Amino acid sequence: MAFLLRVELPDVPGSLGVLATALGSAGADIEAIEIVEHRADGKALDDVLLELPPTVMPDTLVTACHELEGVRVHWISRYNAGVNLSMDLEAVEEFTEDPSRAIARLVEVMPETFRVDWALALGAGDERPEVLGASPTAPRIDNGDVPQAGEWLELAESSTLPDVEAWASTVLAAAPGRLRDGRGVTIVVGRHGGPDFLASELARLGHMVSLASSVQLP
Numbered sequence: 001m002a003f004l005l006r007v008e009l010p011d012v013p014g015s016l017g018v019l020a021t022a023l024g025s026a027g028a029d030i031e032a033i034e035i036v037e038h039r040a041d042g043k044a045l046d047d048v049l050l051e052l053p054p055t056v057m058p059d060t061l062v063t064a065c066h067e068l069e070g071v072r073v074h075w076i077s078r079y080n081a082g083v084n085l086s087m088d089l090e091a092v093e094e095f096t097e098d099p100s101r102a103i104a105r106l107v108e109v110m111p112e113t114f115r116v117d118w119a120l121a122l123g124a125g126d127e128r129p130e131v132l133g134a135s136p137t138a139p140r141i142d143n144g145d146v147p148q149a150g151e152w153l154e155l156a157e158s159s160t161l162p163d164v165e166a167w168a169s170t171v172l173a174a175a176p177g178r179l180r181d182g183r184g185v186t187i188v189v190g191r192h193g194g195p196d197f198l199a200s201e202l203a204r205l206g207h208m209v210s211l212a213s214s215v216q217l218p
Helices: 015-025 058-066 085-097 099-114 199-215
Strands: 002-010 029-038 043-051 072-078 118-123 130-134 159-161 170-178 184-192
Touching (some): 002 015, 002 058, 015 029, 015 058, 085 099, 099 130, 099 184, 099 199, 170 199
Antiparallel strands (some): 002 072
């Protein structure tokens, strides 16, 4: 079971090693550690992605952290199993390398980053939504079989989508963005047969689409 832990600790050499040792002793298997920020008060905020066996409760980790001098847990929560923080960072690197193709590159790496089967980037067209980018396995929408596609361009925030008859058994989610030239874009992702999208996944999806939209050059 995957958890994401945000912890405050002294910003000095060795602190991270002491924290990792304490978490490991408490039963956690650390998958990734990312520095969130270095603060002026001599503290650092780190995000730790870790796996816990069913027999270990998250409270055990909080207790282990608080036994260390100067360490405080800000929060701990379930995280999408199978996803690691470095995948998000790799996706950002992909779409920032070529700002002229930021949206297209994000869509291409969506399947690996979000554990989905396909992704589509849609913009407003003359008669129906225009495909701005698509992963290799993405379905077509230019045959008129997806009348809901126009409604997806009106989303105000990342959310799950109702079932589409033409894509039976596919669980859908989408997130809107705003390009530098003012045009709207919506990225839709799909999973054949599930599982359902978690709230944490929707939040990640929204943040990633917003960032890629702000990077995309006209």
